[in-house]
Amino acid sequence: GAVVSQHPSRVICKSGTSVKIECRSLDFQATTMFWYRQFPKQSLMLMATSNEGSKATYEQGVEKDKFLINHASLTLSTLTVTSAHPEDSSFYICSARELAEKLFFGSGTQLSVL
Amino acid sequence: KQEVTQIPAALSVPEGENLVLNCSFTDSAIYNLQWFRQDPGKGLTSLLLIQSSQREQTSGRLNASLDKSSGRSTLYIAASQPGDSATYLCAVRPGQAGTALIFGKGTTLSVSS
Numbered sequence: 001g002a003v004v005s006q007h008p009s010r011v012i013c014k015s016g017t018s019v020k021i022e023c024r025s026l027d028f029q030a031t032t033m034f035w036y037r038q039f040p041k042q043s044l045m046l047m048a049t050s051n052e053g054s055k056a057t058y059e060q061g062v063e064k065d066k067f068l069i070n071h072a073s074l075t076l077s078t079l080t081v082t083s084a085h086p087e088d089s090s091f092y093i094c095s096a097r098e099l100a101e102k103l104f105f106g107s108g109t110q111l112s113v114l
Numbered sequence: 115k116q117e118v119t120q121i122p123a124a125l126s127v128p129e130g131e132n133l134v135l136n137c138s139f140t141d142s143a144i145y146n147l148q149w150f151r152q153d154p155g156k157g158l159t160s161l162l163l164i165q166s167s168q169r170e171q172t173s174g175r176l177n178a179s180l181d182k183s184s185g186r187s188t189l190y191i192a193a194s195q196p197g198d199s200a201t202y203l204c205a206v207r208p209g210q211a212g213t214a215l216i217f218g219k220g221t222t223l224s225v226s227s
Contacts, residue, residue, distance in 0.1 A: 036214075041219070043218055043219040043220065044203070044215075044217040045217075046214045046216070049214060093157060093158070095214070095215070103207075103215065105157050105158045106157060107156065107157035108155075108156065108157040108158075110155055
């Protein structure tokens with residue numbers, strides 16, 4: 001089956017630093033990628049929709065200047081958390097959509113900001 | 115705005131029991147509904163996907179039903195095992211093409227041996 005690789009799986013960083021998370025579709029072209037965030041005991045909440053070659057569409061309440069999304073190719077999307085703060089600590093997970101409309105998820109990234 | 119609710123939030127059962135997890139959604143105009151399993155700190159494992167035109171799907175000990183008109187889905191787990199312990203997420207895909215999934219908060223299941 002289709003595979004979505006997400007790295008890193010876990011990252012610990014100091015407050016004020018930036019963290020980049022990569023999401024790669026390994027055996028299919030992903031025209032659209034979705035980025036979700038999950039706080040403890042909460043649902044996965046959609047942060048943004050990323051389309052290859054165009055600007056990402058952010059959900060209400062998500063700061064686009066803080067969460068930079070780049071979808072430069074059909075197999076790679078990156079999420080950069082800029083100037084991270086402890087309240088950004090969360091589980092981030094990406095999902096990629098293939099041409100047949102199926103969705104596949106990465107394994108997630110646990111971000112801890114000290 | 116589509117909202118997905120899962121009941122109960124947590125469930126503890128002894129091994130061998132049959133159980134039902136419930137999911138409800140507010141807008142019946144969905145493209146499909148999917149059940150996932152999430153282990154602590156891990157990604158999602160897709161269990162069953164039901165298209166809007168389907169009534170149910172089965173995989174092994176799992177059976178998921180969909181009643182689109184009433185906005186409900188159930189996940190039935192037969193003969194539960196300790197290895198089934200995880201959080202089960204229900205997610206709907208709205209009717210528009212290319213849209214993201216909308217998730218419920220999940221039901222955390224604990225099966226004791």
